Amino acid sequence: MKTLKKISVIAVLILSLCFAATASYAASDLTTAQQYNPLSRASMSASSGKAETRTLRVYLPSAGKITFYADKFSVSDKSTYSILSSKGADLLTSRLSTLKGKTIKFLGGGTYYFRFSLTAGDNIANLLYTYDSDNAFDETHSIALRKGETVPVKKYVKSFKSNYMYIVSNVRIATVKNGQISAIKPGNNTIEAFSSTGEHVKINVFVSDSVSSGIEIQGANMIWKGESFNYTYSYTDGKTYTDHEIVWSVSGNGTVTKKGKLTANAKGDAVLTVTDKTAGMSSSMTVHFISDASEVDFVPTINGIQIANKTYPLPSDYDPGLDKDTLAAYNKMAADAAKEGLSFNIISSYRSYNKQVQTYNHWKSLYGKAEADRCSARPGFSEHQLGLAIDVNSCYTSFAYTKEGKWLAKNCWKYGFILRYPSVAAEKITGYIYEPWHIRYVGTELAKKLYQSGQTLEEYLGVDSYYRQ
Numbered sequence: 338m339k340t341l342k343k344i345s346v347i348a349v350l351i352l353s354l355c356f357a358a359t360a361s362y363a364a365s366d367l368t369t370a371q372q373y374n375p376l377s378r379a380s381m382s383a384s385s386g387k388a389e390t391r392t393l394r395v396y397l398p399s400a401g402k403i404t405f406y407a408d409k410f411s412v413s414d415k416s417t418y419s420i421l422s423s424k425g426a427d428l429l430t431s432r433l434s435t436l437k438g439k440t441i442k443f444l445g446g447g448t449y450y451f452r453f454s455l456t457a458g459d460n461i462a463n464l465l466y467t468y469d470s471d472n473a474f475d476e477t478h479s480i481a482l483r484k485g486e487t488v489p490v491k492k493y494v495k496s497f498k499s500n501y502m503y504i505v506s507n508v509r510i511a512t513v514k515n516g517q518i519s520a521i522k523p524g525n526n527t528i529e530a531f532s533s534t535g536e537h538v539k540i541n542v543f544v545s546d547s548v549s550s551g552i553e554i555q556g557a558n559m560i561w562k563g564e565s566f567n568y569t570y571s572y573t574d575g576k577t578y579t580d581h582e583i584v585w586s587v588s589g590n591g592t593v594t595k596k597g598k599l600t601a602n603a604k605g606d607a608v609l610t611v612t613d614k615t616a617g618m619s620s621s622m623t624v625h626f627i628s629d630a631s632e633v634d635f636v637p638t639i640n641g642i643q644i645a646n647k648t649y650p651l652p653s654d655y656d657p658g659l660d661k662d663t664l665a666a667y668n669k670m671a672a673d674a675a676k677e678g679l680s681f682n683i684i685s686s687y688r689s690y691n692k693q694v695q696t697y698n699h700w701k702s703l704y705g706k707a708e709a710d711r712c713s714a715r716p717g718f719s720e721h722q723l724g725l726a727i728d729v730n731s732c733y734t735s736f737a738y739t740k741e742g743k744w745l746a747k748n749c750w751k752y753g754f755i756l757r758y759p760s761v762a763a764e765k766i767t768g769y770i771y772e773p774w775h776i777r778y779v780g781t782e783l784a785k786k787l788y789q790s791g792q793t794l795e796e797y798l799g800v801d802s803y804y805r806q
């Protein structure tokens with residue numbers, strides 16, 4: 338059996354099938370991932386004297402190939418298997434006896450069903466199926482870890498709209514435990530993380546005994562058609578290597594300069610790559626070029642920070658609710674303030690797209706479109722839809738002069754919040770009037786930085802905020 342270059346095992350939900358406890362393949366036939374991941378095995382038989390039908394549900398994060406192996410594969414010539422897409426289309430029906438060792442190519446990700454029509458007497462032991470993706474990744478990260486070091490997976494899947502699952506190519510080199518990538522022994526390894534909504538990220542993990550470095554691209558995951566964004570890169574060890582040869586490249590409808598300035602020439606996706614030729618490392622990310630807010634089916638993210646403003650819209654179906662960390666930080670802040678005799682209450686936090694339709698229309702009917710745009714976001718452009726913003730106490734500028742208003746401006750950074758629309762002067766940068774009541778959670782590290790520098794989030798990220806349409 339040929340050894341595939343990169344075989345990973347997909348996480349699957351198996352219906353009406355038993356798991357086999359052991360497998361006995363020749364080690365040379367299988368990669369480590371296959372040997373270690375028991376989710377990929379199934380046994381079935383119809384030896385009870387009657388025909389049976391079994392169904393396997395398989396989720397593919399992206400286009401790729403599935404290959405089948407089996408310890409024992411004794412089936413009748415009459416037995417068949419069919420592959421159906423989740424939409425019910427019958428993609429293929431074939432003789433079951435041909436399945437062992439077969440590689441089936443899938444042109445797109447999604448849910449597929451394998452329907453096995455077994456004839457009496459059929460026996461399949463330890464049917465094992467592996468998935469080899471077509472490298473259709475939204476982002477590729479290269480990270481270097483020292484033996485024993487850990488790093489959160491969350492750091493690399495920030496743009497995901499739902500929870501992630503993952504595949505580890507060699508669990509003896511690095512593995513994932515409790516949301517942490519954990520380096521075990523020196524070697525190279527890949528971790529693929531994918532979400533149920535189709536996002537797909539690859540993390541190359543280099544584990545060494547001593548310190549070394551990975552490279553990461555910094556910048557926005559979307560650009561409006563006809564516009565540009567200046568991308569940068571950093572090393573995961575926090576150092577800078579000024580003598581290294583750096584090369585930027587891009588696929589798709591983009592052009593990139595030697596300095597990393599990427600221009601979106603037409604709508605569509607492009608993959609931007611930065612390569613450190615000296616160290617032999619690279620990092621890439623998908624950048625979405627858009628010409629209309631309705632094309633956004635991802636959360637706009639810049640340098641790992643989620644953003645929603647007049648330049649960066651959210652998908653209308655993005656519905657995360659109020660972020661747990663944000664609420665916990667607010668509760669801690671309100672409790673501490675209460676000890677000083679101050680009283681905080683939430684007047685608005687998470688607002689869905691549909692709720693924002695009402696909110697925006699309310700202001701529009703009162704003041705007209707131009708004025709409404711100064712104090713309220715159009716649906717899909719509100720930071721409240723991110724689940725990271727909270728309005729406290731009172732939506733009047735006079736709140737700034739209350740004890741609570743003054744305390745909030747001075748102390749909210751300690752809890753990871755920033756005043757998102759911090760002054761009258763900042764309206765030309767943020768796109769919104771002074772809102773002393775609106776706080777945005779960014780985490781304590783960034784909140785401290787912004788408090789000390791006095792920068793708005795737009796200034797810190799080097800972006801603007803105005804409607805293109």
Ligand SMILES: [Zn+2]
Pocket residue numbers: 721726727728775
């Ligand atoms: Zn607000």
